[in-house]
Amino acid sequence: MRTLADFAAYRPATISRIAQALAADSSSYLLKGPRGSGADELLGAIAQTLVGDCGGCGECASCRAVADGEHPDVLLAQGEQHKPVAVEELRRIVRFASLAPTQARYRVVVIPDIDTLRLTFPVILKALEEPPTATKWLLSAALIGSELAPVASRCLTIELEAPSDVEIEHRFREHKLEPSALLIKWTRHRLDRVELFARLTDPERYLSTYADLPSLIREDARWCMELAHRLMPEELGSAGESEEIIQCGLEVLVAAHTDDGDWLRRATRASASLNRHLPLQLVLAELILRSG
Numbered sequence: 001m002r003t004l005a006d007f008a009a010y011r012p013a014t015i016s017r018i019a020q021a022l023a024a025d026s027s028s029y030l031l032k033g034p035r036g037s038g039a040d041e042l043l044g045a046i047a048q049t050l051v052g053d054c055g056g057c058g059e060c061a062s063c064r065a066v067a068d069g070e071h072p073d074v075l076l077a078q079g080e081q082h083k084p085v086a087v088e089e090l091r092r093i094v095r096f097a098s099l100a101p102t103q104a105r106y107r108v109v110v111i112p113d114i115d116t117l118r119l120t121f122p123v124i125l126k127a128l129e130e131p132p133t134a135t136k137w138l139l140s141a142a143l144i145g146s147e148l149a150p151v152a153s154r155c156l157t158i159e160l161e162a163p164s165d166v167e168i169e170h171r172f173r174e175h176k177l178e179p180s181a182l183l184i185k186w187t188r189h190r191l192d193r194v195e196l197f198a199r200l201t202d203p204e205r206y207l208s209t210y211a212d213l214p215s216l217i218r219e220d221a222r223w224c225m226e227l228a229h230r231l232m233p234e235e236l237g238s239a240g241e242s243e244e245i246i247q248c249g250l251e252v253l254v255a256a257h258t259d260d261g262d263w264l265r266r267a268t269r270a271s272a273s274l275n276r277h278l279p280l281q282l283v284l285a286e287l288i289l290r291s292g
C-alpha cells in the first residue's frame with residue numbers, strides 16, 4: 001500500500017491539500033478526482049495516517065493491518081465490481097461507524113467511489129449527519145452529480161490532480177516496463193490504465209494494431225467482427241476490461257483523426273455496421289460522436 005509520502009513525490013499539491021484538510025479535523029472527507037487519479041490508494045493512505053501513531057509510515061504493525069484489511073478500527077466498504085453496495089452492507093457499515101474505536105484514536109470508514117451507493121443514499125446521509133466524534137468517513141467520487149450533492153455537502157472535499165506523465169512512467173517501471181512516450185500518452189493520465197496495460201504481454205505491440213486501423217476502416221459487418229476479434233486482448237479475462245482497453249486505443253485513434261473528415265465518415269459508417277458486436281459498436285460510435 002502506498003503512503004501519502006509516496007504520492008508527495010509526484011503530486012505535492014494534492015498531498016498538501018490533504019494535509020490541510022486533515023488538520024481541519026472534519027468528520028468526513030470526500031476525495032474528488034478524475035478516474036484513475038489514485039483516489040482509492042489515497043483513501044487507504046489517509047486511513048493509515050488517521051489510525052496510526054506513526055503518521056502513516058506504511059511499515060508499522062498498524063499500517064500493515066490497514067493495508068491487509070485487518071485493522072479492527074478500519075472498515076473498507078466494497079461493492080462487487082460495477083455493482084452498488086448492498087443495503088445490508090451499508091447497514092453493517094453504519095453500525096461499525098457508530099461504535100467507539102477499540103485500538104486507534106478513530107474509527108475509519110472507507111467508501112471508494114460513492115457513486116456505487118446511489119440507491120442507498122438515505123442510509124449514509126443520516127450517518128454522515130450525526131457522526132460519533134471518534135469516527136471519520138473517507139469517501140471518493142469521480143463526478144459529483146445532483147444525486148451525490150447532498151453527500152458531498154456534508155464532507156470536506158479535496159480535489160485531486162490527475163497523475164503526471166512522470167508518475168505514469170514510474171508506475172510502468174514498477175511493472176518492469178519501459179514505456180514509450182506513446183504508451184504513456186495512451187493511458188490518458190490514468191493509473192488504472194497502467195495496471196490494465198501492464199497485464200498485456202506486449203502493450204506496445206498491442207497498441208500498434210491501432211495504427212493500421214484508419215486505412216482498414218470498412219463498412220461490412222464481417223470485417224467489423226474481424227476487427228473486434230483483432231482488438232480483443234487474450235490476456236484480459238473479463239469483457240469489461242477488454243472493452244476498457246479497446247476504448248482506450250480508440251480514443252487516441254479518433255483524437256488523431258479529428259481533422260480528417262473522410263476518415264471519420266468512413267469510421268462512422270463502419271461503426272453503424274458493427275451491429276453484431278454491440279459493445280465495440282457502442283464504444284466506437286460514442287467516440288466518433290464525441291470527436292465530431
Ligand SMILES: [Zn+2]
Pocket residue numbers: 052054055056057058059060061062063064
Ligand atoms: Zn505506520
